[in-house]
Amino acid sequence: MQITGHLEKRYKSSWTIVIDMGRDPVTGERKRIVKSVRLDKNDRKNKQLAEKEMYKMIQELENGVYVEPSELTVGDIIEKWYEMYCEVELEQTTYENYRYVIDAHLLPYFSSIPIQQLKPYHIKEYLAKKKKGNDKRKPLGNRSLEYHYTLLNSALEFAVKVLKIIKFNPCNEITVPRPEKRNIKFLKPWEIDFFIEEAKKYNEDYAAVFMGAAHTGMRRGELLALTWDKLDFEKEIIYVNESYAKFKGKGQQKKGTKTEKGIRYIPMTKEFAKFLRKHRKTQMNYMVLLGDDYHNNNLVFCKKNGEPLSLDYTSRLFSIVAENLGLDVTLHGMRHTFASILLANGVDVNTVQEILGHEKPSYTYDLYSHLIPGKKKEAIRSFEAALCEIRQRLGNGEQKK
Numbered sequence: 001m002q003i004t005g006h007l008e009k010r011y012k013s014s015w016t017i018v019i020d021m022g023r024d025p026v027t028g029e030r031k032r033i034v035k036s037v038r039l040d041k042n043d044r045k046n047k048q049l050a051e052k053e054m055y056k057m058i059q060e061l062e063n064g065v066y067v068e069p070s071e072l073t074v075g076d077i078i079e080k081w082y083e084m085y086c087e088v089e090l091e092q093t094t095y096e097n098y099r100y101v102i103d104a105h106l107l108p109y110f111s112s113i114p115i116q117q118l119k120p121y122h123i124k125e126y127l128a129k130k131k132k133g134n135d136k137r138k139p140l141g142n143r144s145l146e147y148h149y150t151l152l153n154s155a156l157e158f159a160v161k162v163l164k165i166i167k168f169n170p171c172n173e174i175t176v177p178r179p180e181k182r183n184i185k186f187l188k189p190w191e192i193d194f195f196i197e198e199a200k201k202y203n204e205d206y207a208a209v210f211m212g213a214a215h216t217g218m219r220r221g222e223l224l225a226l227t228w229d230k231l232d233f234e235k236e237i238i239y240v241n242e243s244y245a246k247f248k249g250k251g252q253q254k255k256g257t258k259t260e261k262g263i264r265y266i267p268m269t270k271e272f273a274k275f276l277r278k279h280r281k282t283q284m285n286y287m288v289l290l291g292d293d294y295h296n297n298n299l300v301f302c303k304k305n306g307e308p309l310s311l312d313y314t315s316r317l318f319s320i321v322a323e324n325l326g327l328d329v330t331l332h333g334m335r336h337t338f339a340s341i342l343l344a345n346g347v348d349v350n351t352v353q354e355i356l357g358h359e360k361p362s363y364t365y366d367l368y369s370h371l372i373p374g375k376k377k378e379a380i381r382s383f384e385a386a387l388c389e390i391r392q393r394l395g396n397g398e399q400k401k
Contacts, residue, residue: 003061005054007047010036015050019057033057033068067116070165074118075111078102080163081155091255093245101151105130110152115165120173123152127176143179182367185329186336187214199321205309206317208279209301210334215272217338217356220331221245222262224309225254227298231276236268240357244311252311262357276300339368 005019014036021031035057037050060067082102086095109126110118130148133139140148153171160169187195192214199207212223221243230239241263245255257263268276279300286304287294295306302308318331329337335356342352353364 081158142177213334226300238266
């Protein structure tokens with residue numbers, strides 16, 4: 001299809017560019033793009049600029065990169081991205097978290113800015129304002145700023161590649177401050193038993209979850225969703241493929257694991273396998289005792305009547321016990337505790353990543369690299385030993401090789 005164009009005089013210093021794109025092969029209707037140009041008071045110069053703009057439009061159309069003028073705002077684009085991408089392709093818990101950031105932060109700033117007038121400056125200004133904070137909202141750290149940037153960047157990539165409403169993504173011109181290194185807090189190995197015994201004084205059902213967290217490194221939702229059919233006592237392994245999560249308006253429900261790598265097998269410790277067998281017998285006793293009042297969901301960790309444990313209360317009770325013991329650690333810290341013990345005892349990062357269900361080994365390393373300085377010391381000790389051996393051989397009169 002040949003694309004042609006011509007100029008039409010409208011007013012004293014105004015020209016209209018008319019691009020003829022032939023007829024639509026489906027509808028048969030003539031396709032035209034009309035754009036008014038008023039660039040300079042000098043009519044001759046104005047016509048030259050209009051011609052230049054016309055040839056530029058034709059070239060962009062032929063190359064498939066032309067973007068038609070649009071009155072849509074950044075807010076409109078974010079909403080389209082959320083509706084067409086987030087709600088369709090992401091986990092509900094994920095896009096509900098996105099919704100909060102969109103409504104509380106992104107839309108109040110970006111909603112009225114025309115998408116085709118959005119500049120890198122606007123994004124930089126937004127990040128700067130969020131970093132400073134104001135009377136209504138506290139300053140955001142670099143990790144939160146990176147999260148906001150990631151959402152906006154994804155929405156703008158959607159505008160470029162799917163909606164084709166802008167030619168390039170302004171986020172590409174912005175450098176986001178690097179997130180602060182996470183301060184990982186965990187229990188010392190000798191504090192684990194002490195903690196669990198203290199938790200039993202509050203609630204034995206939830207103390208059992210804390211035992212599971214300490215011996216498997218599983219996430220809170222994964223532990224609460226674990227069923228007995230996922231345990232193989234003969235092979236002493238746990239199969240993880242489900243998790244509990246909270247959904248807006250629906251409460252606590254089961255879903256898949258956080259990531260594809262979250263589907264995994266975890267070996268049981270001998271101690272935990274023994275604990276689970278005893279725990280199962282106790283659970284069976286309650287099942288017989290309560291009869292029809294027992295809600296059999298086949299859950300490993302549940303209330304005395306078989307009902308699921310609460311995600312929120314699991315974390316809350318852990319914090320209560322920790323505070324009572326003077327320990328600065330959260331329930332997720334049990335996962336860090338598990339990982340730190342493995343790494344401190346020479347388990348390689350790739351294996352730890354697989355057990356924890358992280359998407360990439362690099363994430364595991366970035367998170368726990370400060371916990372494995374022993375690897376560097378081990379390497380230096382190996383070097384020293386090799387050097388001493390060589391010197392000893394030379395001292396004994398052996399020839400250099």
